[in-house]
Every structure is written in C-alpha cells, then in structure tokens.
Amino acid sequence: MxxxxxxxxxxxxxxxxxxxxxxxxxxxxxxxxxxxxxxxxxxxxxxxxxxxxxxxxxxxxxxxxxxxxxxxxxxxxxxxxxxxxxxxxxxxxxxxxxxxxxxxxxxxxxxxxxxxxxxxxxxxxxxxxxxxxxxxxxxxxxxxxxxxxxxxxxxxxxxxxxxxxxxxxxxxxxxxxxxxxxxxxxxxxxxxxxxxxMSRRGAELTKYAGNAFLATKITFINEIADLCEKVGADVQEVARGIGLDNRIGSKFLHAGPGYGGSCFPKDTLALLKTSQDYEAPQRIVEAVVSVNDNRKRAMGRKVIAAMGDDVRGKTVAVLGLTFKPNTDDMRDSPAIAVIQTLQDAGAQVQAYDPEGMEQARKVLDNVTYCDGAYQAIEGADALVIVTEWDAFRALDLKRVKSMLSQPILVDLRNIYPRDVVEREGFVYTAVGR
Missing domain, CATH: 3.40.50.720 (NAD(P)-binding Rossmann-like Domain)
Structure with a gap:
C-alpha cells in the first residue's frame, strides 16, 4: 500500500x-x-x-x-x-x-x-x-x-x-x-x-475514554498513597494487593508525583470540554484533573517539609526532568511544578536528566543544568528523584551521602527500599510509605 x-x-x-x-x-x-x-x-x-x-x-x-x-x-x-x-x-x-x-x-x-x-x-x-x-x-x-x-x-x-x-x-x-x-x-x-x-465516533471516544481511565488509576493510587502515609501503611503493598485482582490489574498503580506528558493532561481536559458541550458531565474525570493539578505542587511542598520547612538559600539536587523515563518530553512534567515550588520558596536547583535537558531549558529558568547525576548532587542540601530513569536506580549511596551537605533523600518514585537507604544514614522520604 x-x-x-x-x-x-x-x-x-x-x-x-x-x-x-x-x-x-x-x-x-x-x-x-x-x-x-x-x-x-x-x-x-x-x-x-x-x-x-x-x-x-x-x-x-x-x-x-x-x-x-x-x-x-x-x-x-x-x-x-x-x-x-x-x-x-x-x-x-x-x-x-x-x-x-x-x-x-x-x-x-x-x-x-x-x-x-x-x-x-x-x-x-x-x-x-x-x-x-x-x-x-x-x-x-x-x-x-x-x-x-x-x-x-x-x-x-x-x-x-x-x-x-x-x-x-x-x-x-x-x-x-x-x-x-x-x-x-x-x-x-x-x-x-x-x-x-466500530463506528467513527466510537473510535474517537475510545481514545479519550482509555486515557481518562488510565489517568484515573494513577490519581486513585496517589490519593491512596496519601492515606497510607497517615495510617502507617505502605502503598506499594496495597497496590500489589489490589493489582493482583485481574479485574483491576497492576499497571498504572505506581504512586508518584502525578501524571504529565503529551496525552493525559490534554486528553482529560478535552474530554471534559466535550462532555460539557453534550451536557453529559464527567464528574470522576473532573476530580482526576483537579487532584492531579494540585498534587504536583504538593510534591514540591513535600520536599520542603523533608528539609525542615525552610529551603531559602538552600540547594536542591533534582534527578529526572521529563514526565517519564525513556523520552525527552517535558510537556506537563511534574518536575516543572516541583522545581517552581522550590524556587518560589527560595531554593536553588541543580538538575540532571539523561535526555530532557534541552527541552527543560525551554520551560524552566534559573536552574543549574549539570552533566551528570553526581555533578547535580555535589554540595546540595537534599536529593530529590522525580523521574525514575534506570540510571538513577542504583546510585552509589555512600558517594551520594558524602557529596550532600545534608543526608536528605526524597524519592518521589519509590525506587529505593527504605531500609537500604536508612542503613546508609539518610533521612528518607518516599510517597505513600
């Protein structure tokens, strides 16, 4: 053809x-x-x-x-x-x-x-x-x-x-x-x-409905993560417990700083606008969009809290800028809101991403962009992992601790076991754990 x-x-x-x-x-x-x-x-x-x-x-x-x-x-x-x-x-x-x-x-x-x-x-x-x-x-x-x-x-x-x-x-x-x-x-x-x-209109709606449902799963587990922190549970255990039910499935049940990218933010909003035009309210999707928007800056505040509620004049190392690994896409990345929240509170940010640096420069000002993870960590008062690139999953924790001014690690993707990190002497903050 x-x-x-x-x-x-x-x-x-x-x-x-x-x-x-x-x-x-x-x-x-x-x-x-x-x-x-x-x-x-x-x-x-x-x-x-x-x-x-x-x-x-x-x-x-x-x-x-x-x-x-x-x-x-x-x-x-x-x-x-x-x-x-x-x-x-x-x-x-x-x-x-x-x-x-x-x-x-x-x-x-x-x-x-x-x-x-x-x-x-x-x-x-x-x-x-x-x-x-x-x-x-x-x-x-x-x-x-x-x-x-x-x-x-x-x-x-x-x-x-x-x-x-x-x-x-x-x-x-x-x-x-x-x-x-x-x-x-x-x-x-x-x-x-x-x-x-199927029908042409059915196909058009299938795309939006699919993305809205996946966005809902992400937002649902993020809210469950907040509850886990309050009651002393581990969201990863909870997610596994419900994800093994084949009616639910384990995908998109990873707690984190919220969804971003080129599809979910845009498509959920477009679905809401379509529902308004046809007078068929989508209340669940409305809540998903609102909760996700609020969550991104909340993750910035989470970092501030982990640093003693005062980051003015301090330096934060941020690893991961793209909305997910294996892409250079910065569109609606949670890292944007996290970094801007830190900057609004008076922090300096030095950051590294394996592929997203060029795109990040277009949307984030006053950030020191580094050539590698350890360069970003050097001299910082805390380390924050925002995107779960493979390159960040096995950092030399002894080296990281020696390079930080304070041993604070905020893991917004839950990629490190708490016991391993705390054994190295870090003050560790995760999501829903």
Whole structure:
C-alpha cells in the first residue's frame, strides 16, 4: 500500500516508520523545513528508543521518504494519515483542531482517485464528520472515505506498542475504506493483534475514554498513597494487593508525583470540554484533573517539609526532568511544578536528566543544568528523584551521602527500599510509605 503521513511529530514519525517496516511505501510530510532537512540527514527530532535505526533501515530500503511537498506526498496514496498536533486551545481548553482541518483541506486538493483519509491525531467526538465535510467542500468531485484510527503509543515503548499492540481501533462506515485499513494492518495478523472495528465516533471516544481511565488509576493510587502515609501503611503493598485482582490489574498503580506528558493532561481536559458541550458531565474525570493539578505542587511542598520547612538559600539536587523515563518530553512534567515550588520558596536547583535537558531549558529558568547525576548532587542540601530513569536506580549511596551537605533523600518514585537507604544514614522520604 502507498501511505502518506501528514505530520512528523511523535505519532506521525513513529507510525510512518512502523508502517514502512511492515513493507508499505510511506511518505512523511511536514511543513517544517528544518525538521525534514534533519530527517534527510538521518537526525531524529525526538528521542524514542530504536526509532533512529528503524528510520535508517527503511529509508535505505526505499520504503520511507520525507518531504515538505504535501501534494507530492499525497499523490497516488491509498491512505493519508493525519497525525498533526491537537494541543489544548488557549482560553477554553478545547482541543485545537485547526491543524487537522487545515491538513484535511490540503489533502482534498492533492488526492487522486479513491483515498482513505485517516485521523490518527487524538480528536474529539465528531471531528471525523467535520473532516469529511471539509473534504467534500474542498473537492466536490473527490472520492474519499474518512476513518478514525486513534493511536495508543507509550512514549519510550512506542515501536513495540505499534508492532505488538493490545488492539487496533478502526472506526468508519465506508466498507471500501475499512477494507483498505484491514490491508494496511494485515501484517499484524501474525501477532494475532485484535483489530476492532466500530463506528467513527466510537473510535474517537475510545481514545479519550482509555486515557481518562488510565489517568484515573494513577490519581486513585496517589490519593491512596496519601492515606497510607497517615495510617502507617505502605502503598506499594496495597497496590500489589489490589493489582493482583485481574479485574483491576497492576499497571498504572505506581504512586508518584502525578501524571504529565503529551496525552493525559490534554486528553482529560478535552474530554471534559466535550462532555460539557453534550451536557453529559464527567464528574470522576473532573476530580482526576483537579487532584492531579494540585498534587504536583504538593510534591514540591513535600520536599520542603523533608528539609525542615525552610529551603531559602538552600540547594536542591533534582534527578529526572521529563514526565517519564525513556523520552525527552517535558510537556506537563511534574518536575516543572516541583522545581517552581522550590524556587518560589527560595531554593536553588541543580538538575540532571539523561535526555530532557534541552527541552527543560525551554520551560524552566534559573536552574543549574549539570552533566551528570553526581555533578547535580555535589554540595546540595537534599536529593530529590522525580523521574525514575534506570540510571538513577542504583546510585552509589555512600558517594551520594558524602557529596550532600545534608543526608536528605526524597524519592518521589519509590525506587529505593527504605531500609537500604536508612542503613546508609539518610533521612528518607518516599510517597505513600
């Protein structure tokens, strides 16, 4: 199949590379000339394990191309995937669909013959209807089918998620379009990945509902963690106790500083806005969003409390800046609120992250960025672990203690056993333990 992917951001680039690895011919299109130039030079604009090698292999095989010319990229394509950004719109929090609609209008003018236009971007319910209207209006004689195919990729594990998915959701009502989608995803049949076909609106809502439910699990265990601290229980024991119930499951039951990233904050907010438009309140999701927003600064206050309630003039070492490990994504990272809370209280921050330093500099001012974990720790009055990178899981605790002005360790990801840390002489603070 010939596939065009509009947008070479996280979703578009991963999807395009994986489709080409299935054997399809893929052209990735982006208006950003610098990004396309970098891809032509073999430089990947995002950090995702294994993506650079996957792109290189398929470019060399002639199955993957990059261009800024949308008309050339779409020409002759059997399917065009729209994978542009849908950020929260300033002012009201609705998903900004301007990029999706602009892409649809451009595709309508460039498409030849029967073309399946696929919304891969995360979009509110009813977006496919508007995309279809735009296509018909821009090209009344065009032959289109509009399909929803939401992505379920975890940053840091996106390639494996794409090739070995729990499920593939495809929503549409045009049988010709659905047949094209079945052929595109046919290579997954070897892994027996279920391809779930449903209505277009059902597919759009499935994406939001899935992310809202996962955000709810995270927020639920974080509130249970707060209760554990009050009653003298260990949230990790509690999480294991409930997670082994297969009706609940153990994933997303790790207490911490709250969720962040490119999906959960944006998608939960967009779901709430959709529910308001349709007068179908989502009270649980409203609570999830509120609790998570408050939690991030609360984690900053937790650090301050661990340091004796006064951090003015003190230095805090922060390890981990990205919202999760194995990504360089700083969007809505808990580290932002934690660091800003510390700075508001008068603390100086010196920080290190294996991949997120460049992105962090764009959103965090007055931070001393270090070349490694131990450089960040040197001379600090406390160490705070915010993101659970593997590189932070086995620090030399004796060395860490000797480098700190005070032996204070605040572990916001619970990656160290309390007895091990306290045996080394640290004053240890964790979450829900």
């Amino acid at each position: 010939r596939i065009a992917v509009i947008g070479t951001g996280y979703v578009g680039l991963v999807s395009g590379a994986c489709f080409s690895d299935f054997g399809h011919h893929v052209v990735c299109v982006d208006k950003d000339e610098s990004k396309i130039a970098a891809l032509h030079e073999g430089r990947i604009p995002i950090f995702e394990p294994g993506l650079d090698a996957l792109v290189d292999t398929n470019v060399k095989a002639g199955r993957l191309e990059f261009t800024t010319d949308l008309a050339e990229g779409v020409k002759g394509a059997d399917a065009v995937f729209i994978a542009v950004g849908t950020p929260s719109r300033r002012g009201d929090g609705h998903a900004d669909l301007s990029y999706v609609y602009a892409a649809a209008a451009d595709v309508a003018k460039a498409a030849e013959g029967f073309t399946v236009v696929v919304t891969k971007s995360t979009v509110p319910v009813g977006t496919g209807d508007e995309v279809e209207r735009i296509l018909r209006e821009a090209n009344p004689s065009g032959d289109f089918a509009v399909v929803s195919n939401p992505e379920f990729l975890r940053e840091g594990a996106a390639i494996d998620d794409f090739k070995r998915p729990d499920r593939v959701v495809v929503g549409g009502h045009d049988e010709r379009g659905m047949a094209v989608m079945r052929e595109i995803y046919r290579p997954l049949s070897l892994n027996r990945a279920p391809v779930i076909e």
